[in-house]
Amino acid sequence: MRGWTRESTMSEEAGVGTSRRRAVWREIGVFAGRNRVSAAGGAVALLIVLVALGAPLAAPENPLKTDFRRLARPPDGANYFGTDQVGRDTLSRVIYGARTSIFVAVAAVVLGTTVGSLWGLASGYLGGRFDLISQRLMEVLQSFPDLILAMAISMAIGTGMGAVIVAIAVTRVPFGGRVIRSMALSVKEQAYIEASRSTGASHVRIMALHVLPQCLASYLVLATTHLGVAVVIEAALGFLGVGVPPPTPTWGNMLADSLTSLVPHWWLVLFPGLAITVTVLAFNLFGDGIRDTLDPRVYAGVLRAMAGSRRGPTR
């Protein structure tokens, strides 16, 4: 953490005038040089996000267009990933699926981590009865396996994209809450908090201006490391029939659809699953790199273990 801030001030000094933009690029360059595997993961993740955003441009066909002359064809020159039982182009559905799956995952992680972090911040800083009750609530939320809690919530508030986002977000709340609470607990003992308190600053002001900035690094780590999990939960919900409802193509829905024929066609199983795996892998690798760079509380053992390898988190 200290290394990170020192670095950014250095590069800001260097990049006076022409721009902060160059400083940002240098920052990315330093990160990539130190964490090559993770930078590759980040690049792949970026590519997937770009493809998802530009789905109408990237997809060869309309993902909902059925073609009854080409039902359940294996991959060939016309449809690189084959077609499904009602003649829809699998490649286009995988590309459009990225759109739904990644949007849901990102929205859910941002929502859940933000709510959890703010809650944890308040609970750690304010302490007292509020903290006690919050702790118990988080404990209860964490006593459910992720997928099962998400299934129950998604079932209860009706299937739709919003419901799925909320369902996944709720499972992320306790993680944010726990980590940020412990940060807030240690920060609030600092002398500068006492100082601003003595100048008459309100609790809200102190939380927003003095405690919150200290938690940003942990927040970023939390958000990036949970993206992969969120993608998997989204896919599992779709696979189990409680995700974003069909005909919207999502990777989970496509896998569930493949089971409607007696013997599933291999291309209908392989490609959506590969898409999930590659995306989760990319997000995980990127998240690991962010954690190694930003998280001051990585296990000593992990640090030492990594010192032997190329992607050492410290200099």
Added chain:
Amino acid sequence: MLRYLCRRLIFGLPTLFGISLIIFVVLRVLPGDPLVAMFGAEGFRKLAPGDRARIMSDLGLSDPLPIQYVRWMKDIATGSLGRSFFRGDRVSELILHRGPLTVEIGLLSVLISWIVGLPVGITSAVRPGGLVDGVARSLSVLFLAVPGFWLGMLIVLASLFWFHYKAPLVVVHVWEDPWANFQLVIGPAVVLGLGQGAYIARMTRSCLLEVVHEDYVRTARAKGLAEQLVVIRHALPNALLPVVTVSGVLMGFVLGGSVAVEQAFGVPGLGTALVKAIVERDIVVVQNLVLLYGVIFLMVNILVDLSYAWLDPRIHYE
């Protein structure tokens, strides 16, 4: 130790109460009409308001919420757990019938994860940065990213393609036909086991690497002990504690993951029952099964805490 256990169990009670309350709130208070799910949007519109009210009261859903909650608690206390909306069978019977399959899958998967994860973690820690280490770490990163249910689908598909083999898909208990039962549970157990094994291998490796720098390991080497003995007798036992914790934390992964993986293999376990109940909106079944999963997860966490004292004599619970 016994006192600690009692205290943990007593402290667990409020959590249990919280768990049941959250399930109840999620399933009853949040918007969403069970009749719509039971009859479909169209069927629901065709129902006369009188019929709607009658069905709701037959299902016990028109009573005030506190009474519904107390009734649920009473069902739990008597052990019957209420009845399914659709088939009228007791939920307790459903659990006793299908639960053993899921328990077998869970236990077997933990066993597999240790059998696979420990040796892999140890060999890669012995020569960090070596070929075995590189391959093992890449594989573990890969396995952390592969969704279990997809791997399950691929295995089912491959065994069908190449061996024309399909596992039996009816509930067969181990005491009825051990071989058929084994065919039923081995697939999901392997998939879940490999997923956990990746974490176990990672954790074993990093903990061993940490322990290897301790003085007593140097002493063991200095007195001329074979490297194998140093690792297995001296370093490993001290590295195991965090690995056990990870295994406990992973129970959440197993419990949640088994739902999707059972579905992928078509195994008629508890997870499949839960999915079916959720799709049918069979509220009584869902609330009890979700509660059961929560209770099991809580129990496992207590067991993991107790296992610390057993594994590490320095830890005492008063």
